[in-house]
Amino acid sequence: xxxxxxxxxxxxxxxxxxxxxxxxxxxxxxxxxxxxxxxxxxxxxxxxxxxxxxxxxxxxxxxxxxxxxxxxxxxxxxxxxxxxxxxxxxxxxxxxxxxxxxxxxxxxxxxxxxxxxxxxxxxxxxxxxxxxxxxxxxxxxxxxxxxxxxxxxxxxxxxxxxxxxxxxxxxxxxxxxxxxxxxxxxxxxxxxxxxxxxxxxxxxxxxxxxxxxxxxxxxxxxxxxxxxxxxxxxxxxxxxxxxxxxxxxxxxxxxxxxxxxxxxxxxxxxxxxxxxxxxxxxxxxxxxxxxxxxxxxxxxxxxxxxxxxxxxxxxxxxxxxxxxxxxxxxxxxxxxxxxxxxxxxxxxxxxxxxxxxxxxxxxxxxxxxxxxxxxxxxxxxxxxxxxxxxxxxxxxxxxxxxxxxxxxxxxxxxxxxxxxx
Amino acid sequence: xxxxxxxxxxxxxxxxxxxxxxxxxxxxxxxxxxxxxxxxxxxxxxxxxxxxxxxxxxxxxxxxxxxxxxxxxxxxxxxxxxxxxxxxxxxxxxxxxxxxxxxxxxxxxxxxxxxxxxxxxxxxxxxxxxxxxxxxxxxxxxxxxxxxxxxxxxxxxxxxxxxxxxxxxxxxxxxxxxxxxxxxxxxxxxxxxxxxxxxxxxxxxxxxxxxxxxxxxxxxxxxxxxxxxxxxxxxxxxxxxxxxxxxxxxxxxxxxxxxxxxxxxxxxxxxxxxxxxxxxxxxxxxxxxxxxxxxxxxxxxxxxxxxxxxxxxxxxxxxxxxxxxxx
Numbered sequence: 024x025x026x027x028x029x030x031x032x033x034x035x036x037x038x039x040x041x042x043x044x045x046x047x048x049x050x051x052x053x054x055x056x057x058x059x060x061x062x063x064x065x066x067x068x069x070x071x072x073x074x075x076x077x078x079x080x081x082x083x084x085x086x087x088x089x090x091x092x093x094x095x096x097x098x099x100x101x102x103x104x105x106x107x108x109x110x111x112x113x114x115x116x117x118x119x120x121x122x123x124x125x126x127x128x129x130x131x132x133x134x135x136x137x138x139x140x141x142x143x144x145x146x147x148x149x150x151x152x153x154x155x156x157x158x159x160x161x162x163x164x165x166x167x168x169x170x171x172x173x174x175x176x177x178x179x180x181x182x183x184x185x186x187x188x189x190x191x192x193x194x195x196x197x198x199x200x201x202x203x204x205x206x207x208x209x210x211x212x213x214x215x216x217x218x219x220x221x222x223x224x225x226x227x228x229x230x231x232x233x234x235x236x237x238x239x240x241x242x243x244x245x246x247x248x249x250x251x252x253x254x255x256x257x258x259x260x261x262x263x264x265x266x267x268x269x270x271x272x273x274x275x276x277x278x279x280x281x282x283x284x285x286x287x288x289x290x291x292x293x294x295x296x297x298x299x300x301x302x303x304x305x306x307x308x309x310x311x312x313x314x315x316x317x318x319x320x321x322x323x324x325x326x327x328x329x330x331x332x333x334x335x336x337x338x339x340x341x342x343x344x345x346x347x348x349x350x351x352x353x354x355x356x357x358x359x360x361x362x363x364x365x366x367x368x369x370x371x372x373x374x375x376x377x378x379x380x381x382x383x384x385x386x387x388x389x390x391x392x393x394x395x396x397x398x399x400x401x402x403x404x405x406x407x408x409x410x411x412x413x414x415x416x417x418x419x420x421x422x423x424x425x426x427x428x429x430x431x432x433x434x435x436x437x438x439x440x441x442x443x444x
Numbered sequence: 445x446x447x448x449x450x451x452x453x454x455x456x457x458x459x460x461x462x463x464x465x466x467x468x469x470x471x472x473x474x475x476x477x478x479x480x481x482x483x484x485x486x487x488x489x490x491x492x493x494x495x496x497x498x499x500x501x502x503x504x505x506x507x508x509x510x511x512x513x514x515x516x517x518x519x520x521x522x523x524x525x526x527x528x529x530x531x532x533x534x535x536x537x538x539x540x541x542x543x544x545x546x547x548x549x550x551x552x553x554x555x556x557x558x559x560x561x562x563x564x565x566x567x568x569x570x571x572x573x574x575x576x577x578x579x580x581x582x583x584x585x586x587x588x589x590x591x592x593x594x595x596x597x598x599x600x601x602x603x604x605x606x607x608x609x610x611x612x613x614x615x616x617x618x619x620x621x622x623x624x625x626x627x628x629x630x631x632x633x634x635x636x637x638x639x640x641x642x643x644x645x646x647x648x649x650x651x652x653x654x655x656x657x658x659x660x661x662x663x664x665x666x667x668x669x670x671x672x673x674x675x676x677x678x679x680x681x682x683x684x685x686x687x688x689x690x691x692x693x694x695x696x697x698x699x700x701x702x703x704x705x706x707x708x709x710x711x712x713x714x715x716x717x718x719x720x721x722x723x724x725x726x727x728x729x730x731x732x733x734x735x736x737x738x739x740x741x742x743x744x745x746x747x748x749x750x751x752x753x754x755x756x757x758x759x760x761x762x763x764x765x766x767x768x769x770x771x
């Protein structure tokens with residue numbers, strides 16, 4: 024009900040805008056037009072945050088409508104219904120599937136103000152000049168095209184970008200240090216018989232298979248050509264190892280949604296499992312020790328970006344560029360980094376974070392005082408250090424990017440067999 | 445899928461029952477009315493037929509739109525083909541060929557039937573016992589009604605909540621394990637209490653026993669008490685009365701309960717997913733996995749096979765008991 028009424032604040036705001044408009048007529052004509060623009064954005068839940076839409080209205084004046092879907096639906100919609108969205112907030116591996124359909128339009132890097140400050144991972148693929156490029160769908164391999172009309176990806180940096188990177192992170196295993204009681208340093212520990220009946224893996228085939236591959240490789244059982252693009256034989260062998268472990272009772276449960284993973288860990292049903300960074304935080308805020316354990320084989324990483332619909336043009340396209348430039352200008356970056364994700368342009372985000380927050384989240388320094396997330400929940404106490412350390416330590420150790428395989432359908436069938444085994 | 449099944453069992457037998465009486469009284473009333481000329485009667489007959497159709501039409505339209513059409517749609521889509529992004533209309537047996545030749549399908553259908561069979565046995569035993577107690581041991585109708593309502597109290601909360609509340613209870617550090625350890629009955633927590641076939645069956649029995657109690661209690665309360673007295677007067681023992689009088693006369697109720705439980709368990713996917721910690725599979729989960737991966741044709745094919753399986757089972761059951769005749 025309350026949403027239906029005009030709040031005093033919104034009346035005041037529009038009143039103020041009207042005053043501003045009449046006082047400064049010329050430049051405000053454009054500003055008034057753009058106020059009527061509504062951009063429809065859809066994507067996965069991670070970065071589709073209402074706070075962002077609210078801030079867009081406040082800073083840029085236009086309306087951003089957000090729809091959150093799961094990654095399968097996002098892929099389908101981007102590929103089949105180009106007119107149902109203006110901005111697609113998708114992961115890079117989804118881009119690999121969607122770009123060839125021609126439903127997205129290339130972005131001119133010349134119109135991106137902070138383009139030069141975007142981290143190397145999304146441009147040359149290298150975080151530092153010495154970095155080795157990880158396996159899987161590394162963002163830079165699907166980030167550029169040679170000309171706006173091209174349907175295949177460019178080999179190097181060009182003027183035309185497919186997605187503007189927005190959010191990314193490095194995933195690893197979560198553990199309960201209090202229940203394990205010894206150091207864990209390898210993915211292979213997931214299948215260690217010591218944790219029989221106390222391990223878990225996620226039941227989302229495209230990501231689960233990657234975690235499996237990290238484990239099999241760490242055990243020395245399989246050497247993969249590319250974990251992000253396995254052969255049928257590699258898929259068979261990987262699934263076989265895990266089926267055997269499942270039959271031996273290694274797993275307590277599989278999880279499919281975020282809250283399931285939190286409950287498994289918090290209740291002590293599981294002491295080691297694949298996990299996402301906000302889930303670790305959710306366990307910790309309940310006062311239960313939980314560590315996002317850095318492992319010697321490295322991280323499985325993922326990254327998302329925003330793409331523009333083919334049908335965007337004119338004022339709406341201008342608004343979209345405005346939005347992208349605003350996205351990279353720091354406020355969103357700070358907002359995301361204070362939840363444990365990384366921003367594509369960290370240096371602009373720094374201005375929107377306190378020194379303590381920047382030190383803790385980005386530089387891997389001990390917190391000088393309590394760290395809270397944007398919602399006000401305490402994430403860490405003074406003196407604590409982020410699991411895995413600084414940005415460069417974490418993102419520098421990426422072993423594999425989330426990917427979509429050529430043998431995807433075969434893999435999915437095998438995955439179903441694993442679940443039914 | 446689950447909805448389709450519920451629709452089938454809920455609406456199927458009910459429709460035939462509901463539509464026929466609706467049309468009947470009108471016809472009878474006309475027949476028994478004042479004497480009229482033959483022509484007028486014939487005219488009246490056409491009106492009656494039209495009226496009958498008109499009275500039945502809302503139900504017919506609802507059933508066509510919400511039961512028949514969706515099923516036709518599912519059957520049609522099951523012959524289509526899917527690529528990663530698109531569903532292509534076609535007439536191909538590929539989905540069925542893959543489904544029926546895959547060992548996973550057979551194993552999963554086997555597991556589903558097993559769940560259904562175990563759940564059926566347990567709900568029948570419990571449901572029959574409770575209904576028997578309510579119908580024959582509680583003397584006053586008021587008390588019967590009160591106790592019957594007590595049975596339904598847990599069903600005032602949502603299905604999902606009733607199911608999920610088992611998780612903290614059965615968990616490794618849950619109430620059940622802690623109590624057993626404190627009582628000194630066990631030293632180590634029992635792992636098989638949760639995320640096992642045991643917990644799946646437990647949840648099924650908990651969720652669906654009422655569907656057995658209600659129809660059995662209903663038929664039992666209609667059994668003529670003088671039949672039992674007659675049996676006793678003729679020297680039948682308690683056991684003989686049960687097996688020779690009460691069970692045969694309760695058959696329609698047992699059968700209706702059976703249909704409810706079987707279709708609910710066969711069509712379920714969420715209970716199996718939550719209570720087994722995604723470790724067990726049943727047909728419903730195969731379908732939901734396919735849908736999540738946008739493989740609608742393959743999901744439809746699985747649904748059709750499941751539908752046919754359930755209809756066959758019900759068809760066989762109907763051979764044993766004619767529900768409509770005995771109600």
